[in-house]
Amino acid sequence: MSARALRGAAWAAGVGGSLAAAWLGLVTGAVPVDVGVGRRTWPLGPQSLDIAAPRDTVFDVVAHPYLGRTPRAVREKLNVLERGGDLVLAEHFTPVAGGRLRAVTVETVRFTRPERIDFRLVRGPVPQVTESFVLEETGAGTRLVYEGEMGTDLWRAGQWWGRVVAARWEAAVAASLASVKAEAERRAAPRP
Template sequence: MVRIGALVAVAAAGSGAAAGYLGLVTGAVPMDLGVGRRTRRLGPRSVDITAPRETVFEVITQPYLGRQTRAMSEKVTVLEQGSDMVLAAHRTPVAGGRLTATTVETVRFTRPERVDFRLVRGPVPTVTETFALHRERAGTRLVYSGELGTDLWALGRWWGDAVAARWEATVAATLSAVKQEAERRAAVG
């Protein structure tokens, strides 16, 4: 009888740990303990875009302030909208597409020079990011920078590194898409 009870306890602990991990990875169970907080930089990363700054700004803000494409509506849902800020849910495939991480972020717009993001709910306690748009002779330089914070000292650092790698890969894909669309619009216009 003792063996069965021990097996049930181990199975329950394992199930709880797995559920906690899945909740953390997907952002469904955010953890903000405020203990052993560590921060790390995101970026900086920049891309030169052969398009006017206003066009680049419009491309970045369209999912939040304009009409969304069907593909974008699968990635971003605007939950609340104000004149210069939105609250939006962002969905990102993780674990080879088997899971979807959902983050909720405020997105603030300072036309036409910057877009700021602040994490409200996600797989880490804090993230702040900026897309800064600088006029250049040949168009626009888009500079991404940010900071990601985790709790629990070394364990948090490990988790932050894992999250940051996926986060920055997602940002790199976004920058590439923004460049492609802004240059397409500039060529048409």
């Protein structure tokens, strides 16, 4: 093989490796793209869930892993970096690529007892996410309403990436809401 062909192969391998590393960084949230150019936003949710439990119980189920001691079973999904009275800074871990990789997001979580929990993305696979869980009392318990907004940069390319992320993001939220529902209803069930 000629020296020129070797240089070309080395260059192609370098470019390929760089692109693979950039893709890996983007997917896992380690290298967020936040350039502030071509920002597009769209809504997340709404997702609504009726829970047969009092609003205070539902609030406590959501808040406890953040404000109290994080249970061992939750530590693979959540790591609280800093706790305050009504605000925490937390890492959230989500399996991606069939569980071979783990996306890490860092978010602030603000608690307004008993009716609201707000999330704001600090670092992740997209530059902007704001979300809320609003807890409304109903005659039979509590309605938890999830809504948010996601934003990405770089016009259509960012919009495409955001749609990919949003689908997985909302699926992760739906799984979390189902878990909250199950635990709140378990806590609210009459004891024999």
